[in-house]
Amino acid sequence: MKRTSRDIRTANRYEVLRQIIATSPTSRQELAAATGLSLATVATLVGELLDLRMITEVGFEDSAGGRPRGLVAVNTSGGALIGVDIAETYVRVELFDLALNVLARADEDMRPGESRPEQVVGHVAAAVGSVVAQAGVEGARVLGVGVSVPGQVDRDSGVAEYAPNWDWHDVPLLDLLSEHIAYPLYMDNPLRACAVAELWFGAARGSGDAVVVNLGTGVGAGLVLGGGLHRGVSNSAGEWGHTTLVLDGRLCHCGNHGCVETYVGAPGIMVNLRELAADSALLHPEDQTATIDALARGVAAHDPVALKVVRDTARYLGAGIADLVNLFNPEVVVLSSWVAATLGEPLLHEVREAVARHALRRPLAATQIVLSPIPTDPVCLGAATFALEGALQAVGLRTVAKRTTPARSRTAPPS
């Protein structure tokens, strides 16, 4: 609510680094053109990032007859970021370099019984240790760890207020994790992780207003408004999965009827399939992944049942997305998460048609609907991005120390 000039700086810093990561290597000129900032400001920000060793100078580029442009690129060895995706049945941890390439990955399965916070914390700590060891980076180079927990999260205090999977209430997860992990910790939920991943590295980059529709086991919509994530007053904005799509429709685990999630999430799609052909070979009861995979293969093979299920699903999804288009008038709607990735183009095609049928003409004309271009796990990437944002936000505080004691820069930074 309260804006200060410092926020402008932070936003610009984000924007410049985003641009460098996206088009690395690049020149200051190009950055200025892309961001709309003046050359002087870009130069200052690039200087800051060079001081932080997040980027390096990597050579020169010919200019049309004048002094060559200096090129900067992400300093892949300048630090590491860790993203943690805590899900219902597994914990996945990925370690990224600063170009957000995956350097190491660790998966831990969680058995249905393992629902106590300490157990989850144990898995996370083990996996984090594992990726650091695998990647062979010194611990001091890890800039931060972002953690995604499904449910309602207070990102500032690091408390998982409510996680329905394990019936957690007000678990101080970040405090528990900090006993095992010495790096700066950040936390939010997978919905917003995906949204931030799209905002930084995916289809929402450069968009003022975008909606990131998450199709996984759960369903949600990350809202990018005014170039930043909309969190709402208690950090729970984006709960689109429990929007009523069919009044008095299917019963949802939330207690209501007709929620979007009961029609277009992985479990909902399985219901769509079962209602159409209960004995279909595509259906793998108890295994969402296998079913969605089978559907995707069925569509590729022109299986009529699979085609019909995708069309039905797209019909529900299209109606829901049309509502979002009308309501937000976004530049782009991104379909993200594993269900969207698995069903891919055929789903996209049907969804576009369904949205066109339902949305109002004017907002529809201004909106693109696309699949997420992110090839890896978007939740891990987004979680790592929280850590990256955190590392960039703290920059302002260092200027004093840097100026007064430049000689000390060789001193090992406190971990």
Added chain:
Amino acid sequence: MKRTSRDIRTANRYEVLRQIIATSPTSRQELAAATGLSLATVATLVGELLDLRMITEVGFEDSAGGRPRGLVAVNTSGGALIGVDIAETYVRVELFDLALNVLARADEDMRPGESRPEQVVGHVAAAVGSVVAQAGVEGARVLGVGVSVPGQVDRDSGVAEYAPNWDWHDVPLLDLLSEHIAYPLYMDNPLRACAVAELWFGAARGSGDAVVVNLGTGVGAGLVLGGGLHRGVSNSAGEWGHTTLVLDGRLCHCGNHGCVETYVGAPGIMVNLRELAADSALLHPEDQTATIDALARGVAAHDPVALKVVRDTARYLGAGIADLVNLFNPEVVVLSSWVAATLGEPLLHEVREAVARHALRRPLAATQIVLSPIPTDPVCLGAATFALEGALQAVGLRTVAKRTTPARSRTAPPS
């Protein structure tokens, strides 16, 4: 998207004036406390507003044993604002003083045939002339005219891109009006007018995130996000009326089925009534206002049919609002426009219950649902507020003229 430090100034100017209007007379101390700004900044902004003659010093207030606080209040004779509400069957124009009190009003009826832009412009020009004459203000004191047109509007160019009522396409309404009206003109649609009215003077004042639900002949949702109006990429955000509430439900004039508008707008409520009791004496076919009035009286008299209709309507409305609560996680949801005002507390009560049944617990707990506290026509008020915002935005440009030629301040300003 691109933020500059000037935006901060503008936002603070708005905030200070809002606060003065709300709590006039008030002291600088109080303003600083309410806005969170420093005393120095408040003093500067108050000085600007004094220079503009939008406020005046009106005396002193005792302080606890020290120098008395100077009090400032809105200068009601410092200017006038005009709000124009163009609707399907009428044009209403109101003239306000700077405290946003109505000084004069003019209504013009429009016959069904009168759909040509020139005819509408004629009505508006006549009504604007009428209110200026009634109020007896010199023309030079009118700071601006805000115009609300239903439909899709480009507020910058002043073009009504699409107005379904009269089948207008790309009518340059503001250009046409400027031939008859010499004051600065601003334009947007009634949805956003209501939202701005609530943001400045109503229940959304001081809220970072709010949703203004408009229940009139049409239905919409004004989105206040981050303390400002969310417009979307093509200024059409907030089209909530055509959100699918019942898949394959009632046919809507937009061509889809089950839109919110077909259940909770005035025509929708009439359908609810007809479905329940087609021969009810409450029903006045062809007259929305009379029917809604009759319903309100029926509820007051405990008429079972009226109670049931309100409950049914609230059920639809509650489901829809619950979706908004989940999606935006706002601080407050405001029910605005004439249907909400007419049905009042009984509707609110039922809606609250219905929302509580549908919304998720956490976001629900953070959200209040209230009736609009604005007693007059919110569309006119909001339209006038557009003019007020416009007058405040131009402030920065005057400083040079003021400094270099203070002697010229008596020169008549260009109209």
Added chain:
DNA sequence: GGGGTTAGGAAAGGGGGTTTACGAAGTCTC
């Protein structure tokens, strides 16, 4: 090797907000 061209840094300038210092305008106390 000088002139033309382009890149990039340094300094100046304009806008914004806050902190600090001080004069202004009261009350309280002796």
Added chain:
DNA sequence: GAGACTTCGTAAACCCCCTTTCCTAACCCC
């Protein structure tokens, strides 16, 4: 009734941010 105390409000100094302008660096071409 004068001095001490309190509180308000303005002015000045300061920090932050971005942009514009100036100048030097570095390259090309002739």
